[in-house]
Amino acid sequence: MIAPGKTIGILGGGQLGRMLAMAAARLGYKSHIYCPEENSPAFHVSADYTVAAYEDEDALKAFAKSVDVVTYEFENVPAETARIVSNHAPLAPGSLALKVAQDRLVEKDFLNESGVKTAPYKSFDTKEELETALATIGRPAVAKTRRFGYDGKGQHVVKSKADLDDAYEAMNGQPAILEGFIKFDREISVIVARLESGDVAAFPVSENVHTHHILDETQVPAAIKEIVEAKAKVMATRIANALEYVGVLTVEMFVTDETGDIIVNEIAPRVHNSGHWTIEGATTSQFEQHIRAICSLPLGPEHAVGKIRMKNLLGEDILDAEKYLSDPTAYFHHYGKKEPRAGRKMGHVTFVEKE
Amino acid sequence: MIAPGKTIGILGGGQLGRMLAMAAARLGYKSHIYCPEENSPAFHVSADYTVAAYEDEDALKAFAKSVDVVTYEFENVPAETARIVSNHAPLAPGSLALKVAQDRLVEKDFLNESGVKTAPYKSFDTKEELETALATIGRPAVAKTRRFGYDGKGQHVVKSKADLDDAYEAMNGQPAILEGFIKFDREISVIVARLESGDVAAFPVSENVHTHHILDETQVPAAIKEIVEAKAKVMATRIANALEYVGVLTVEMFVTDETGDIIVNEIAPRVHNSGHWTIEGATTSQFEQHIRAICSLPLGPEHAVGKIRMKNLLGEDILDAEKYLSDPTAYFHHYGKKEPRAGRKMGHVTFVEKE
Numbered sequence: 011m012i013a014p015g016k017t018i019g020i021l022g023g024g025q026l027g028r029m030l031a032m033a034a035a036r037l038g039y040k041s042h043i044y045c046p047e048e049n050s051p052a053f054h055v056s057a058d059y060t061v062a063a064y065e066d067e068d069a070l071k072a073f074a075k076s077v078d079v080v081t082y083e084f085e086n087v088p089a090e091t092a093r094i095v096s097n098h099a100p101l102a103p104g105s106l107a108l109k110v111a112q113d114r115l116v117e118k119d120f121l122n123e124s125g126v127k128t129a130p131y132k133s134f135d136t137k138e139e140l141e142t143a144l145a146t147i148g149r150p151a152v153a154k155t156r157r158f159g160y161d162g163k164g165q166h167v168v169k170s171k172a173d174l175d176d177a178y179e180a181m182n183g184q185p186a187i188l189e190g191f192i193k194f195d196r197e198i199s200v201i202v203a204r205l206e207s208g209d210v211a212a213f214p215v216s217e218n219v220h221t222h223h224i225l226d227e228t229q230v231p232a233a234i235k236e237i238v239e240a241k242a243k244v245m246a247t248r249i250a251n252a253l254e255y256v257g258v259l260t261v262e263m264f265v266t267d268e269t270g271d272i273i274v275n276e277i278a279p280r281v282h283n284s285g286h287w288t289i290e291g292a293t294t295s296q297f298e299q300h301i302r303a304i305c306s307l308p309l310g311p312e313h314a315v316g317k318i319r320m321k322n323l324l325g326e327d328i329l330d331a332e333k334y335l336s337d338p339t340a341y342f343h344h345y346g347k348k349e350p351r352a353g354r355k356m357g358h359v360t361f362v363e364k365e
Numbered sequence: 366m367i368a369p370g371k372t373i374g375i376l377g378g379g380q381l382g383r384m385l386a387m388a389a390a391r392l393g394y395k396s397h398i399y400c401p402e403e404n405s406p407a408f409h410v411s412a413d414y415t416v417a418a419y420e421d422e423d424a425l426k427a428f429a430k431s432v433d434v435v436t437y438e439f440e441n442v443p444a445e446t447a448r449i450v451s452n453h454a455p456l457a458p459g460s461l462a463l464k465v466a467q468d469r470l471v472e473k474d475f476l477n478e479s480g481v482k483t484a485p486y487k488s489f490d491t492k493e494e495l496e497t498a499l500a501t502i503g504r505p506a507v508a509k510t511r512r513f514g515y516d517g518k519g520q521h522v523v524k525s526k527a528d529l530d531d532a533y534e535a536m537n538g539q540p541a542i543l544e545g546f547i548k549f550d551r552e553i554s555v556i557v558a559r560l561e562s563g564d565v566a567a568f569p570v571s572e573n574v575h576t577h578h579i580l581d582e583t584q585v586p587a588a589i590k591e592i593v594e595a596k597a598k599v600m601a602t603r604i605a606n607a608l609e610y611v612g613v614l615t616v617e618m619f620v621t622d623e624t625g626d627i628i629v630n631e632i633a634p635r636v637h638n639s640g641h642w643t644i645e646g647a648t649t650s651q652f653e654q655h656i657r658a659i660c661s662l663p664l665g666p667e668h669a670v671g672k673i674r675m676k677n678l679l680g681e682d683i684l685d686a687e688k689y690l691s692d693p694t695a696y697f698h699h700y701g702k703k704e705p706r707a708g709r710k711m712g713h714v715t716f717v718e719k720e
Contacts, residue, residue, distance in 0.1 A: 344393020
């Protein structure tokens with residue numbers, strides 16, 4: 011057990027790191043944030059911070075030596091960064107989770123080997139391989155770079171053969187995969203926490219609505235049958251176990267239209283935007299649960315306190331602060347970012363309708 | 366309105382400053398803590414801090430100029446400190462609240478002039494005046510220094526004339542008052558928030574149990590009749606209005622045995638240990654409510670979410686962390702203090718029994 015009073019190192023200083031640090035603080039942990047960007051949101055709520063590149067070996071060493079455990083707020087932590095850090099402090103979640111989550115091909119292979127269903131997929135490097143893949147997968151399909159894709163970046167839909175050139179160009183020479191297009195009824199996510207001891211707790215399944223590839227709203231409970239909810243949790247738990255995971259893991263899934271079947275879309279080895287509702291909407295937040303898990307504390311109770319709706323505040327949405335602060339059902343969160351650029355995640359608001 | 370994103374200055378870096386900074390952060394405010402002690406608990410959750418004496422004019426000026434509003438976590442802010450700070454930034458609550466709360470004689474005079482009942486009292490400076498006071502007030506009575514008393518320090522009970530010498534000596538030459546001993550049924554407190562606009566919101570009344578003059582437990586709801594609850598809130602509101610108060614004000618009261626009457630014991634112009642239950646037990650916490658009030662944001666809803674019990678963790682009580690973290694009804698708070706000295710407030714735990 012890493013006891014309250016110890017120090018948690020967090021790679022990444024955005025809103026996820028910030029909310030992790032705030033949850034850690036309630037339990038008495040100090041946070042040390044490592045982030046290349048000056049004035050990062052997480053710095054404002056932490057005992058210490060380091061501004062340095064993820065390639066800066068000396069800074070990474072000093073950081074890891076100053077803390078009792080290291081975690082991260084983003085899945086694209088370079089493997090070399092993870093290796094350096096883990097020479098000096100335990101890293102949770104571990105490097106397998108990073109390896110799997112960083113590469114769509116490795117991820118899909120891993121998920122299928124774990125007995126979890128994904129969209130059909132095939133990797134490609136050349137345009138010829140893309141053509142062959144399309145013949146196998148069928149249309150429509152989505153070409154995606156294997157690495158560094160988020161919020162819809164590095165993706166291109168292929169509806170007809172005429173789209174092949176554009177799709178190939180969109181990959182920008184990166185290794186890629188072609189995925190079968192999944193016609194889905196609902197998009198859900200399961201946030202599951204796992205201790206090193208093997209204890210697992212899954213939050214209630216949330217239903218997510220994306221707009222322009224960015225999460226707009228999360229609702230709990232998801233409008234799915236009990237059996238589907240149970241199945242989704244079993245699948246997330248299976249993945250966490252297969253990864254010998256420590257911490258909070260997010261599994262995004264599609265509930266398909268025709269069959270009520272579940273397809274896993276992707277995993278994120280971290281707390282997730284679709285889990286922000288847990289701060290006021292669940293008895294333990296995803297952030298606290300992650301801190302508990304990486305410190306080997308007992309997991310907290312994970313049930314929802316009512317009907318919850320979380321809405322992201324993008325760009326100038328954040329200027330509506332007073333409206334939300336006047337609403338007795340709303341919990342307003344502001345990430346302390348200075349410039350409300352269009353599409354930037356500036357905060358969120360959670361509406362709680364108590365049972 | 367001081368909009369989210371701005372900076373709040375807090376005089377004092379203990380657990381109250383810490384929890385204020387954490388509440389401020391959720392709303393997007395940065396905190397700058399001013400405290401003479403190195404490594405203060407509030408530093409660990411704040412964007413900035415200054416370690417300097419409360420008499421350091423230059424440091425106070427620089428601090429006040431760096432923030433958008435200044436507040437405090439303790440009522441004994443020196444008048445000169447308050448004056449310097451308020452030359453450069455708004456100070457909330459204002460200097461009247463400090464003046465009244467710092468001196469038991471001024472406080473009792475003010476309360477009685479505001480139409481609120483207190484214990485009978487009489488000031489004394491000399492031993493002869495103490496004798497005269499005792500003749501007026503009657504026995505038993507309590508001698509208290511007018512200033513700097515907390516957690517039972519600077520107090521002495523006078524049961525018989527034989528106690529007079531000890532009581533006088535206990536005052537250590539300080540101006541003092543003699544108060545009539547109130548035989549009370551219950552000790553309650555009302556935490557009330559007031560905006561500059563005059564808007565007021567009172568939290569449900571809490572019932573407090575002290576052990577060795579230090580708060581041990583708070584329970585909500587208090588075991589009092591509805592009419593007593595309503596009366597207590599009216600009294601607290603009257604005091605807040607009389608002070609033209611901005612922020613959260615705590616009013617400690619005795620519900621007397623015989624009559625159900627309420628006697629005001631003392632006020633604290635700040636968030637208070639007896640309000641810690643509001644973090645998970647009320648829809649808005651006292652800390653957030655204080656931040657809202659000093660920033661002229663709308664006040665949040667203040668009702669309790671169920672039956673609540675808050676227990677202070679003193680000294681080595683804090684080492685029971687794992688026990689509380691394993692209890693699904695318990696919310697564990699650790700203030701990040703290093704040494705669990707006997708009697709030191711190290712954390713608290715709130716038990717919530719949902720309605």
